[in-house]
Structure formats: structure tokens, C-alpha cells
Amino acid sequence: MEAVKPDRGLGKEEKMTEVKDEILYQPILKTSRGFYIVFALLLFVVLFAAYAYFIQIRDGLGVSGLNSPIFWGVYITNFVFFIGVSHAGTLISAILRISKAEWRRSITRSAEVITVLVLFFGLGNILIDLGRIDRMMMVIRHGRFQSPLLWDVVSITTYLTASAIYLYLPLIPDIALLRDRIKGGFRGRLYQVLALGWAGTERQIHYLEKGIAIMAVTVLPIAVSVHTVVSYVFSMTIQPMWHSAIFGPYFVAGAIFSGIAAIIVAMAVLRRVYHLEGYFREVHFNNLGILLLVMTCLWLYFTFSEYLTVFYGAEPDEIKVFMEKFTGKYAPHFWFMVMTCFIIPFTILANSKTRTIKGTVIASISVNIGMWLERYTIVVPTLMHPRLPYETGMYSPTWVEWSILAGCFALFAMIYMVFTKLFPIVSIWEVQEGREKAHDEVAERLRTYLPL
Amino acid sequence: MKEVNTSIENKVVLSVQVFLLIGFYIFAAGVFTFLWYAVYRSVVDSDHPVHAVILASVITFAFLILVSVVTMVFTVVIKEGQKKVSENGGSVHEGEM
Numbered sequence: 346m347e348a349v350k351p352d353r354g355l356g357k358e359e360k361m362t363e364v365k366d367e368i369l370y371q372p373i374l375k376t377s378r379g380f381y382i383v384f385a386l387l388l389f390v391v392l393f394a395a396y397a398y399f400i401q402i403r404d405g406l407g408v409s410g411l412n413s414p415i416f417w418g419v420y421i422t423n424f425v426f427f428i429g430v431s432h433a434g435t436l437i438s439a440i441l442r443i444s445k446a447e448w449r450r451s452i453t454r455s456a457e458v459i460t461v462l463v464l465f466f467g468l469g470n471i472l473i474d475l476g477r478i479d480r481m482m483m484v485i486r487h488g489r490f491q492s493p494l495l496w497d498v499v500s501i502t503t504y505l506t507a508s509a510i511y512l513y514l515p516l517i518p519d520i521a522l523l524r525d526r527i528k529g530g531f532r533g534r535l536y537q538v539l540a541l542g543w544a545g546t547e548r549q550i551h552y553l554e555k556g557i558a559i560m561a562v563t564v565l566p567i568a569v570s571v572h573t574v575v576s577y578v579f580s581m582t583i584q585p586m587w588h589s590a591i592f593g594p595y596f597v598a599g600a601i602f603s604g605i606a607a608i609i610v611a612m613a614v615l616r617r618v619y620h621l622e623g624y625f626r627e628v629h630f631n632n633l634g635i636l637l638l639v640m641t642c643l644w645l646y647f648t649f650s651e652y653l654t655v656f657y658g659a660e661p662d663e664i665k666v667f668m669e670k671f672t673g674k675y676a677p678h679f680w681f682m683v684m685t686c687f688i689i690p691f692t693i694l695a696n697s698k699t700r701t702i703k704g705t706v707i708a709s710i711s712v713n714i715g716m717w718l719e720r721y722t723i724v725v726p727t728l729m730h731p732r733l734p735y736e737t738g739m740y741s742p743t744w745v746e747w748s749i750l751a752g753c754f755a756l757f758a759m760i761y762m763v764f765t766k767l768f769p770i771v772s773i774w775e776v777q778e779g780r781e782k783a784h785d786e787v788a789e790r791l792r793t794y795l796p797l
Numbered sequence: 798m799k800e801v802n803t804s805i806e807n808k809v810v811l812s813v814q815v816f817l818l819i820g821f822y823i824f825a826a827g828v829f830t831f832l833w834y835a836v837y838r839s840v841v842d843s844d845h846p847v848h849a850v851i852l853a854s855v856i857t858f859a860f861l862i863l864v865s866v867v868t869m870v871f872t873v874v875i876k877e878g879q880k881k882v883s884e885n886g887g888s889v890h891e892g893e894m
Contacts, residue, residue, distance in 0.1 A: 488835050490849040495835070499856045502828060506863055514870060538813045541871065542878015552873040556866045563862050 366776060369769045372619045373523065376766065379618075384762060387755040394752020397745045398473065406476040408745045415728040415740040419750055420474035425720040426603065427467035427753070428501070428575050429596070430713075433604030434460030435508045436568040439561040447787065448632055450779040451624040454772045455615055456608045457512040458764050463607075464505045466753050473749060493577040504564075504571045511560045514553060517543050518774040532767070572600040584727050585662040586655060595647040602640040602686075603716035606709035609633050611761070613706045615770055624771045627702060634705035637712065638694035645687050665730040675726045678718050685715030807882055811875070818871050825864050832856055 401408050411418050434456035441449035472478045488495040521543035524536035543549060576596035579587040589595075609630065616625040655663045670679040690708035693699045729738045764770070832853040839849035 485831060487838075488831075489844060490835055490839060490852045491845055496852070499828075499832065499852070503856055503859050503863075506824075506828075506860070510863060510867060514866075517870075517874065534810075537810050538817070540878075541814055541874040542811075542882065543874055544878055544881040546877050546881070549874050549877045552870055556870040559862065559866050563859070563866075567859060 366773050368620065368623070369771050369773050369776075370523075370526065372765050372770065373527075373767065380762065380766075384759060387759045387762075390755035391752050391759065394748045394755070397748035397752070401473070401476070401745055401749075408743060410740050410742045410746060412738065412740065414731045414733075414735040415725060415738040417474070417724050417728060418740055419721075419742045419746040420470045421724050422717065422720045423470040423750060423753060424467050424474070425575055425596075425724070426717045427463045427470065428572060429600035429603045429716060429720070430607045431460045431463045431467065431504070431508070431604070432568055432572065432597075432600040433463075433607045434458065435504075435511055435564045436460075436601060437604060437608065439511070439564050439568075442557070442561045443565075445786070445790070447779060447783050448629060450775045451621075451771045452608065452612060452629055452633075453775070454512075454515070455611050455770050456604075457508070457515075458761060458770070459604075459607055459611060460508045461505070461512050462757055462760055462764075464501065464508065466757055468501060468505075470753070493574065493581045496574045497578060500567070500571045500574045504567050507560065507564045507567050511557075511564050513539075514557050514560060515772055515775065516768060517541060517553060518545065519769050519772060521545070522773060523768070535767075569597055572597045579723065579727075584732055585660070585730060586666045586727050587723075589651060589654075591647060591651060595651060598640065598643050598647055599716060599719060602637070602644050603713055605633055605637045605640060606712035606716070609637065609705050609709040610713065613702065613709075615765070616702075619765070619770070621771065624776070630702045630705045631700060634694050634700045634708070637690060637705065637708060638700075641687055641690045641694065641712070645691075648683075648686075662730065662732050666726050669726045669729060670722055673726075674729075675722055678722050682715045682718040682722060685711040686719060687715075811879065814871070814875055818867070821867055822864070825860055828860055829857060 409418065409420075434453075438449065438453040438456050441453065472481060475481060484495065484498055488498065490496075517540060520536050521540040524533070524540045524543075527533050527536060573593040573596065576592040580589055580592035582588060612625045612629065612633075615621055652667065655667050669675050689711040693704045693708040725740055729740065731738075836846065836849045836853045838844070840846040
């Protein structure tokens with residue numbers, strides 16, 4: 346973190362670094378017309394979703410496709426999906442930070458922002474699914490620790506708090522750089538407050554690094570617990586194809602899978618829009634592509650284990666749900682999921698010639714579509730054939746649900762865009778630190794790994 | 798006059814920073830209250846209190862770590878920043894006044 350040394354002015358080498366990283370300030374200092382056009386389009390989608398939500402508030406959940414016994418649908422699918430994607434930042438960034446993977450330096454910030462933002466959308470979808478949001482107060486006033494729903498509430502609150510802190514701490518030196526550049530006005534005051542008086546002193550650096558290290562270790566078990574607990578909402582019931590011991594790790598693996606895919610897509614967009622080719626390089630896409638390939642295989646392994654166990658058990662209630670997915674109404678969703686979660690990404694990523702930037706982005710988009718479908722095919726077919734003797738349910742999402750889904754993605758993109766306008770989307774001090782220290786650190790580590 | 802303005806501005810900034818920290822403490826206090834109120838209810842209703850105590854303790858422990866980290870970083874960075882401000886006469890950097 347020694348790159349931030351405003352106390353002693355800039356030396357020749359540091360001035361070179363400043364010039365090198367000048368492009369990282371550009372999104373904050375200049376806003377193109379394209380930004381406003383995209384922002385306006387997204388705002389239109391968000392407003393339409395707000396209108397759809399208003400209709401739902403006014404007329405009740407009857408305007409959605411939810412009914413008895415299918416009381417969970419698109420909203421709960423969104424909840425599980427967004428919580429899964431939230432594993433993008435914190436978990437992956439923490440793993441890379443702890444393992445001292447040098448290539449992480451330019452990608453961690455963009456990933457950590459995804460985590461904090463999508464968690465709000467996960468929580469938001471729960472509130473939308475409640476119909477009347479005042480029912481949330483019931484959880485606060487009458488919540489029981491016997492319910493996995495309360496486990497969700499507390500673990501997601503902890504994760505959101507931890508992720509926000511984990512995003513903010515490494516931002517402090519960069520905010521200080523902005524404070525020194527932008528004086529006065531709303532932004533100037535905002536940076537002055539959020540920089541906390543950062544001056545890059547030895548003591549500040551020491552305690553900030555200590556704080557980041559503690560958070561990196563703390564956030565890992567919290568992140569794993571969150572998606573495990575999300576899976577418990579399903580697996581602690583005895584509904585067919587939900588009551589499964591591997592649901593916890595299956596959900597965590599799926600979350601990391603969709604999280605990596607989300608980072609790759611975000612990186613590709615940022616690279617293109619803000620011309621950050623120097624920071625999001627082929628090696629980053631290649632490394633994340635390899636991670637995605639590993640997760641693709643792991644996803645197939647978990648899915649295979651889960652479905653094979655159900656098939657061999659042949660318990661009548663479970664088989665009804667199994668067949669609904671394999672050959673019934675949800676067969677198109679299921680097989681499309683297999684194609685997008687395994688066949689497409691595996692084919693692209695297993696071959697080094699197709700594991701290019703374009704290839705990894707296509708694979709990632711495919712994975713994100715597939716993972717949403719996976720959550721959908723977990724939630725809906727089981728409720729269609731519940732264990733209790735209900736009539737077979739039918740569920741078709743309405744325009745209200747699709748609009749709210751589109752609105753969630755649009756609002757996420759809008760807030761992400763606003764973030765890039767306020768804060769550097771690549772951690773400037775970490776990049777500078779990498780340039781200054783990485784050579785010596787890697788050489789030192791090599792000396793400890795290999796015989797002299 | 799300029800020095801007086803800078804001094805007032807620094808005090809306002811410091812107050813907002815302290816307010817942010819207090820805001821975080823209030824949030825954490827709200828979480829603790831929520832957790833232990835649920836435990837209290839489970840004890841009063843004899844509704845699996847041990848279960849509730851274990852879960853509330855785990856989350857309390859996690860939040861204590863978060864509160865400690867935030868306190869540590871905020872206090873050190875703010876204090877050091879204030880020291881620099883008083884050394885440099887209103888700015889965190891030398892010769893900026």
C-alpha cells in the first residue's frame with residue numbers, strides 16, 4: 346500500500362504510475378452521452394417494473410402466477426439466484442487475497458461491488474414475494490430460531506454487513522486519491538468524509554491492512570453459511586427433491602459458479618465501455634475461465650449425484666417431480682439448463698483456443714441463464730407435486746413477475762453504473778502496490794516453495 | 798478567515814465521520830437486540846431455548862468481529878488524519894493550505 350504516499354510528494358517514478366493509471370480516473374471525471382442514453386433506457390425498464398410492483402401492491406399477489414400449491418415462483422428463484430451471484434465478489438476476492446494471487450489486483454473491486462448490490466436484490470425479492478411488505482415485521486417481532494427462514498434473515502444481514510465493510514476498507518486509499526483531486530461540491534465533500542482523513546501514514550497502512558486481512562478470513566465462513574442456509578429453506582422441509590443432504594454444498598457450488606460467471610460478464614462490459622484493456626487482460630479472463638470450467642464440472646457432478654440418488658430411490662413422490670423435470674412440463678427448462686450450465690461452457694472453456702475473452706463471456710452469459718433456470722427448476726416442479734395430497738399445481742409467471750425480474754437487472758446495472766461514476770472500479774492503490782512489490786514478493790515466495 | 802473556514806469544515810467532516818461510526822454501532826445494537834429478544838422469547842415460551850442461544854451466540858460473535866474491525870480502522874485512520882491536519886494546519890498533506 347506504499348503507493349499512497351501523499352506526504353512526501355510525487356517522485357519521478359510515481360508520476361509515471363499516476364500517468365499510467367490516469368485512465369482509471371476517467372470514468373469519474375468524464376461522463377459520455379452514451380452513459381446517459383443507457384441510463385435512461387434502464388430507468389425506463391425500472392419505472393415499468395415499479396408500475397408492475399404498484400399493481401401487485403394494489404391488487405395483491407393474485408396478479409402474479411402464484412397460487413396454491415405453487416406459492417413460490419419467479420421471486421424466490423430471483424432470491425436464490427441473486428444470493429448465489431453475490432458469492433462473486435466477497436468469496437472469490439477473499440480467496441484470491443488470502444492465497445496472494447497477484448492477478449486478482451485489478452478485478453477484486455468490480456467483483457466486491459457485485460456482491461453488495463445483488464444482496465439487496467435478493468432481499469428485495471423476498472419482500473416482493475411477501476406481497477404485503479409490512480409482514481416483514483412479523484419476522485422481527487415473532488421470529489423463531491427453529492425456522493430456517495430466520496437463519497436466512499440473520500445470515501444474510503451478517504453477510505451484507507461484512508461485504509459492505511469488505512468493499513469499503515480497500516476503497517479508503519482510493520477515496521483519498523479522489524479527495525486530493527476533486528475539491529468542493531457534493532463529490533468533494535463525500536470523498537472528504539469517506540476518506541476518513543487518510544494520509545497514507547505507516548500506522549494507517551498497518552491497521553487498514555490488518556482490517557482487510559481479518560475481513561478476508563471472516564467473510565469466507567459467512568459467505569459459505571449464507572448459501573448453505575438458503576438451501577436449508579428447501580432441504581429442511583420433506584418436500585420431494587428438496588429434502589436432500591447435499592443441497593448445502595450443491596447450492597454453495599452453484600453460487601460460486603454463477604458468481605464467477607457474473608464477474609466475467611461485468612469485467613467484459615467495463616473493459617469495453619471504459620477502455621480498461623490494460624487492467625482486465627486476457628490472462629484474467631483465462632484464469633477465471635479455468636475456474637469456471639472447474640465449477641462447470643463440479644456442478645455436473647453435484648447435479649448427477651442428486652438426480653441419480655432420486656432415480657434409484659424411486660420413491661413415488663420424488664419420481665413424480667423427477668419425471669416432470671426429465672420428460673414433463675419442465676423438461677425444456679431442465680434440458681436447456683443442462684445445455685447452458687454444462688454443454689456450452691464446457692465445450693468453450695475446455696479448449697484453450699476457444700477460451701478467449703469472447704469465449705469466456707459467451708460461456709458466462711450461458712452459465713448465468715442456466716443457473717437462473719436451475720433455481721427455477723428446483724423451486725417450481727416440487728411445488729407442482731407436493732408431498733401432501735394436493736391436486737397437481739400449474740404455474741405460469743405473469744407480466745408482473747417478468748417485469749419485476751427485468752427491473753431488478755436494470756436497477757442493478759444502473760446502480761453499478763453510478764458506482765463507477767463515484768469510485769474507481771479498479772483498485773488503484775492495489776494495482777500500484779502490485780507494480781512496486783509484486784516482483785519481490787513473488788521472488789520471495791518462489792524461494793520458499795522451491796529448493797535453492 | 799480562510800483558516801477559520803478550514804477549521805470549521807474539518808470539524809464538520811470529523812462530526813460526520815463520527816456520526817457514521819455511531820450509526821454503525823446503532824445498527825449493530827439493533828441486530829443484537831433482535832437476536833437476543835428472539836432468545837428471550839424462546840426462553841419465556843420454553844421454545845427450544847438452547848437452540849436459540851447457540852444460533853444467537855454464533856451471529857453475535859460474527860458481529861462482534863465486524864464491530865471490532867470497523868472500530869479499529871475508523872479510530873486509527875481518523876485519529877491519524879486529525880494528527881496530520883493539525884500538523885499541516887488544516888490539510889492532511891503538507892503545503893496545501
